[in-house]
Amino acid sequence: TGSRVQVERYGSHENVFLARGKNDLLVTKSLTPGYTVYGEKKIQVEEKDDVKIEYREWNPYRSKLGAAIVSGVKNIYMKPGMRVLYLGAASGTTVSHVSDIVGPNGKVYAVEYSERSGRDLVGVAKKRTNIFPIIGDARHPQKYRMIVPMCDVIFSDVAQADQTRIVALNAKYFLKNNGGCIVSIKASCVDSTAPAEVVFKRELKYMKDSGFVDDETVDLEPYQINHAAFLLRWRP
Ligand code: SAM
Numbered sequence: 001t002g003s004r005v006q007v008e009r010y011g012s013h014e015n016v017f018l019a020r021g022k023n024d025l026l027v028t029k030s031l032t033p034g035y036t037v038y039g040e041k042k043i044q045v046e047e048k049d050d051v052k053i054e055y056r057e058w059n060p061y062r063s064k065l066g067a068a069i070v071s072g073v074k075n076i077y078m079k080p081g082m083r084v085l086y087l088g089a090a091s092g093t094t095v096s097h098v099s100d101i102v103g104p105n106g107k108v109y110a111v112e113y114s115e116r117s118g119r120d121l122v123g124v125a126k127k128r129t130n131i132f133p134i135i136g137d138a139r140h141p142q143k144y145r146m147i148v149p150m151c152d153v154i155f156s157d158v159a160q161a162d163q164t165r166i167v168a169l170n171a172k173y174f175l176k177n178n179g180g181c182i183v184s185i186k187a188s189c190v191d192s193t194a195p196a197e198v199v200f201k202r203e204l205k206y207m208k209d210s211g212f213v214d215d216e217t218v219d220l221e222p223y224q225i226n227h228a229a230f231l232l233r234w235r236p
Pocket of ligand 1: 117
């Protein structure tokens with residue numbers, strides 16, 4: 001908490017901010033002032049007419065999407081009011097920032113197959129009513145097709161060797177034409193014997209052959225070692 005902090009929009013990203021203080025921080029505007037999700041720092045800023053706005057710190061060392069933003073990605077596709085399908089939600093830490101970004105009129109469908117992480121995720125969704133937790137396997141989208149509508153964006157961080165296949169399958173079910181897709185890939189997760197560049201190239205080719213066009217690829221180092229993020233659009 002500090003009143004000397006100035007908050008400005010982070011590049012061209014809607015609802016993503018940079019808090020300028022002693023140290024500059026990536027932050028989102030909290031949808032649930034007073035509540036934090038994973039012990040992140042809260043920053044209160046007084047706007048006009050004594051109105052206080054609360055922001056939450058978003059640590060890029062703990063979030064692939066946060067890392068992509070601070071690594072300079074041009075477009076994360078997510079905007080207020082959008083519907084996002086999030087694969088590999090874990091305990092919901094990054095999901096909570098996506099929930100801030102899409103805001104009260106947006107929706108986040110968060111898929112996670114670990115029961116343990118899923119419990120935390122359900123806890124986060126109790127406070128944040130724009131998150132719809134789905135405890136299930138992203139390899140079987142037909143099992144959640146009754147819950148998930150057509151979405152504007154898919155974000156994936158499932159850390160599986162067949163992640164690109166999983167994403168393409170989910171896009172066929174749920175991604176609007178020309179919708180955005182972000183895939184965070186750890187090279188060693190896909191193939192620990194090949195150099196990272198070779199793995200990224202191969203996986204990107206798979207995405208293009210599956211109906212995506214690529215906007216850009218960002219290296220997530222030093223925030224996430226051995227990781228890259230693909231930014232794509234669905235044009236099957
Ligand atoms: N995105 C999270 C964040 O930033 O907080 C971290 C995700 S972690 C790297 C990968 C998660 O994907 C794990 O929680 C794991 O249980 C989940 N996962 C792996 N395979 C999955 C699958 N087939 N379906 C759903 N979730 C899966």
